[in-house]
Amino acid sequence: xxxxxxxxxxxxxxxxxxxxxxxxxxxxxxxxxxxxxxxxxxxxxxxxxxxxxxxxxxxxxxxxxxxxxxxxxxxxxxxxxxxxxxxxxxxxxxxxxxxxxxxxxxxxxxxxxxxx
Amino acid sequence: xxxxxxxxxxxxxxxxxxxxxxxxxxxxxxxxxxxxxxxxxxxxxxxxxxxxxxxxxxxxxxxxxxxxxxxxxxxxxxxxxxxxxxxxxxxxxxxxxxxxxxxxxxxxxx
Numbered sequence: 001x002x003x004x005x006x007x008x009x010x011x012x013x014x015x016x017x018x019x020x021x022x023x024x025x026x027x028x029x030x031x032x033x034x035x036x037x038x039x040x041x042x043x044x045x046x047x048x049x050x051x052x053x054x055x056x057x058x059x060x061x062x063x064x065x066x067x068x069x070x071x072x073x074x075x076x077x078x079x080x081x082x083x084x085x086x087x088x089x090x091x092x093x094x095x096x097x098x099x100x101x102x103x104x105x106x107x108x109x110x111x112x113x114x115x116x
Numbered sequence: 117x118x119x120x121x122x123x124x125x126x127x128x129x130x131x132x133x134x135x136x137x138x139x140x141x142x143x144x145x146x147x148x149x150x151x152x153x154x155x156x157x158x159x160x161x162x163x164x165x166x167x168x169x170x171x172x173x174x175x176x177x178x179x180x181x182x183x184x185x186x187x188x189x190x191x192x193x194x195x196x197x198x199x200x201x202x203x204x205x206x207x208x209x210x211x212x213x214x215x216x217x218x219x220x221x222x223x224x225x226x
Binding site for chain 2: 035037044045046047049050059060061062095099101102103104105106107108109
């Protein structure tokens with residue numbers, strides 16, 4: 001059974017750094033793109049970027065580029081989403097997703113709250 | 117402003133058939149397959165339709181999708197209370213070089 005299990009909720013202050021994770025299981029991790037999707041409070045879904053764990057090829061949404069870093073460690077079947085300096089506007093639910101021609105499997109979501 | 121345009125809301129009564137539209141352009145829906153997602157309150161989205169009109173296992177056949185030109189639609193027949201959710205369309209976009217979502221449609225079962 002394909003599963004994407006994300007790390008737990010985080011509460012951070014503006015300016016702090018953060019790295020959240022997504023562990024894949026039940027499939028060959030290196031053979032599928034893994035993406036991150038943001039959902040701000042009360043809003044819709046927004047694609048942030050994707051990574052191919054097989055060769056670490058990474059693509060970012062133009063609106064997100066430079067604000068976050070997406071990476072993956074194929075030895076432990078885990079993808080990451082990282083911020084070096086959080087802002088209040090980063091408060092959102094973040095989903096990791098497996099991507100082929102569609103987002104076919106979703107993680108449970110990681111709620112990130114940034115507040116002073 | 118989302119790249120793909122969906123009506124913000126839709127409603128129907130139990131047993132009714134509803135259709136949710138998704139409008140795009142030649143750089144997305146016009147050249148790539150469309151997928152649809154259902155997000156029940158407080159949960160992660162779930163794939164409902166892929167490649168325009170294919171259902172993953174477990175999705176009932178009263179749910180269907182279609183695509184024509186630069187538009188797509190999701191139809192749900194035999195509406196049930198458990199269909200009350202937010203629905204999103206998505207497609208690859210050549211200009212943005214990535215997938216794009218519609219703004220979402222909140223379906224209310226009256």
